[in-house]
Amino acid sequence: MPQPVAADKTALSVGEIARRCDIPVSTVHFYEAEGLIRSWRNNANHRRYSRHVLRRIAVIKVAQRTGITLREIKQALAVLPEDSAPTAAQWQAMSRQWQALLQQKIADLNLLQQQLDSCIGCGCLSLADCPLRNPGDCRAEGGTFEQG
Numbered sequence: 001m002p003q004p005v006a007a008d009k010t011a012l013s014v015g016e017i018a019r020r021c022d023i024p025v026s027t028v029h030f031y032e033a034e035g036l037i038r039s040w041r042n043n044a045n046h047r048r049y050s051r052h053v054l055r056r057i058a059v060i061k062v063a064q065r066t067g068i069t070l071r072e073i074k075q076a077l078a079v080l081p082e083d084s085a086p087t088a089a090q091w092q093a094m095s096r097q098w099q100a101l102l103q104q105k106i107a108d109l110n111l112l113q114q115q116l117d118s119c120i121g122c123g124c125l126s127l128a129d130c131p132l133r134n135p136g137d138c139r140a141e142g143g144t145f146e147q148g
Contacts, residue, residue, distance in 0.1 A: 008048070010050070010051055011042075011048040011049060011050060011051075012048065012049045012050075012051060012053070012054075013046060013047070013048065013049075014028050014029070014039070014046075014047045014049070016049075017049050017053060017054065017057070020054055021054060021057045021058065021061070023057065023061075028049075028057075031057065031060065032047075034070055034074065035074055036056065036060055036070070036073065036074055036077060037049065037053045037056055037057065038053075038082050038083075039053075050083070050084075050085075051085070052084065052085035052086070055085070055086075056077065056080070059073075059077070059094075060073055060077075063076075063098070066102060066105065067105055068098065068101065068102075072098075072101065075097070076094045076097045076098060077094065079093050079094050079097070080094055
């Protein structure tokens with residue numbers, strides 16, 4: 001990883017990143033451990049972050065609010081440069097990766113909303129008959145618990 005100049009006056013400390021992004025310092029460290037952001041150490045062995053990390057964290061926070069997993073976020077961020085601010089074209093390339101994923105999430109939520117309204121209206125709330133039941137619950141056919 002290329003090391004920025006130690007005297008870089010625009011570099012931010014982990015505390016500054018956390019404060020400006022309104023997240024705990026531990027979350028900054030977690031994002032770094034997960035490979036979502038990068039830092040370097042200055043001569044005093046303190047972590048320093050480029051300003052573009054602020055934008056990356058903003059994207060991470062928005063993506064998480066929409067239900068995009070950290071794995072999916074990391075894959076999308078991989079198309080962006082790690083050592084400089086991305087260009088508008090690079091941001092667009094990343095966002096295109098999420099278009100189909102977000103459209104599917106919207107469709108799933110719309111279907112859930114429709115099913116939830118009908119389920120509450122009919123009052124069934126039965127795991128065997130309700131359209132909202134867990135479709136992967138293969139144990140429901142044999143009863144409420146597995147014997148043996």
